[in-house]
Amino acid sequence: MNRQLLHTPEGVRDIYGKEYARKLAVEDLIHDRLRLYGYQDIQTPTFEFFDVFSREIGTTSSRELYKFFDKEGNTLVLRPDFTPSMARCAAKYFMDEDIPIRFCYAGNTFTNTGSLQGKLKEVTQMGAELIGDGSVQADGEMIALVVESLLEAGLKDFQVSIGQMEYFKGICAQAGLDEQTENELRSLISDKNIFGAEELLTGRGVAQSYCKMLLKVSEHFGSVEVLNEAKGLVNNPRSLEAVRRLENLYRVLQSYGVAKYVSFDLGMLSKYNYYTGIIFKAYTYGVGEPVVKGGRYDRLLGYFGKKAPAVGFAIVVDDLMSALERQKACAYEEDEIRVLTYHASDYEEKLLEARKLRAKGIRTVLRPDL
Numbered sequence: 223m224n225r226q227l228l229h230t231p232e233g234v235r236d237i238y239g240k241e242y243a244r245k246l247a248v249e250d251l252i253h254d255r256l257r258l259y260g261y262q263d264i265q266t267p268t269f270e271f272f273d274v275f276s277r278e279i280g281t282t283s284s285r286e287l288y289k290f291f292d293k294e295g296n297t298l299v300l301r302p303d304f305t306p307s308m309a310r311c312a313a314k315y316f317m318d319e320d321i322p323i324r325f326c327y328a329g330n331t332f333t334n335t336g337s338l339q340g341k342l343k344e345v346t347q348m349g350a351e352l353i354g355d356g357s358v359q360a361d362g363e364m365i366a367l368v369v370e371s372l373l374e375a376g377l378k379d380f381q382v383s384i385g386q387m388e389y390f391k392g393i394c395a396q397a398g399l400d401e402q403t404e405n406e407l408r409s410l411i412s413d414k415n416i417f418g419a420e421e422l423l424t425g426r427g428v429a430q431s432y433c434k435m436l437l438k439v440s441e442h443f444g445s446v447e448v449l450n451e452a453k454g455l456v457n458n459p460r461s462l463e464a465v466r467r468l469e470n471l472y473r474v475l476q477s478y479g480v481a482k483y484v485s486f487d488l489g490m491l492s493k494y495n496y497y498t499g500i501i502f503k504a505y506t507y508g509v510g511e512p513v514v515k516g517g518r519y520d521r522l523l524g525y526f527g528k529k530a531p532a533v534g535f536a537i538v539v540d541d542l543m544s545a546l547e548r549q550k551a552c553a554y555e556e557d558e559i560r561v562l563t564y565h566a567s568d569y570e571e572k573l574l575e576a577r578k579l580r581a582k583g584i585r586t587v588l589r590p591d592l
């Protein structure tokens with residue numbers, strides 16, 4: 223027999239039995255929470271035209287996309303990220319809608335990353351997008367929904383760390399950085415590679431005072447007090463406004479009763495280019511990767527022809543399941559399955575019994591007695 227036939231490629235896996243039952247149960251709990259806030263389910267295709275995920279969109283880089291061709295020669299992509307698909311749908315079906323739209327979804331995403339550290343290349347994401355509402359209250363709703371969804375799933379110890387793209391961008395603009403330098407710097411700072419960042423800035427001849435400000439960005443993380451420190455460091459209106467927005471957000475989160483789950487990190491930057499305002503990640507122990515990622519993307523819909531602000535998040539269900547597993551926090555217990563065996567002589571009788579049990583909602587297997 224060909225052993226290879228039983229294996230799956232690196233980065234993808236089968237999920238079955240109790241593990242899958244628990245995953246589905248957690249998805250149900252989260253789904254109920256999203257629906258409770260009025261989010262409407264939407265399903266988009268697993269693959270789309272390449273242009274939906276192209277460089278200008280600002281999602282996963284082209285070399286990490288799974289690309290292939292259809293018979294007509296179009297380049298297609300397995301979705302690496304739901305957000306561009308949601309933006310496309312909002313533009314396609316709600317072009318003239320002014321009332322905010324709330325989408326929620328669940329499905330798998332695909333990224334062709336290196337096989338480092340056993341990272342999965344296919345993961346299940348569940349997410350929500352609030353389109354057409356640029357307010358701080360909308361930002362607050364998203365963070366509250368993240369906290370409530372994680373609590374619902376059974377997670378207790380976690381933190382949602384919140385950053386603001388505009389804080390960093392305000393300093394970059396003041397320092398006169400070109401787009402490429404800004405992008406390189408963003409990636410270095412988000413990797414916490416401060417030496418690399420320093421080298422880049424001195425190499426590009428950026429004035430000392432701005433270098434200092436930019437390098438300090440990564441030091442502003444912690445509880446709400448860091449916002450005050452961050453305000454003291456900058457003097458450009460864009461960055462100051464960004465901090466003010468975070469202060470207002472904190473007030474909204476207090477009203478939701480979820481403030482104790484949040485902290486701030488002004489050095490948090492995303493590898494995605496489409497974020498324009500808050501960005502956030504939820505961390506817990508047991509997994510190195512964030513279990514939730516999200517943020518505001520007020521310009522993305524513009525690529526699809528609709529001018530509308532938007533904010534959203536995605537829960538990486540597989541990482542959440544690993545965390546719940548390690549923390550022994552998955553409360554779900556599967557119903558037992560009753561087994562009825564039959565012989566040719568008593569099949570009718572056993573079948574009747576099985577039907578009665580199933581009618582009462584009891585999981586029942588009927589099988590021949592071997």
Ligand SMILES: N[C@@H](Cc1c[nH]c[nH+]1)C(=O)O
Nearest residue numbers: 305515516517534535536
């Ligand atoms: N799609 C983003 C998360 C997100 C949803 N909406 C806004 N951001 C991600 O996969 O990281």
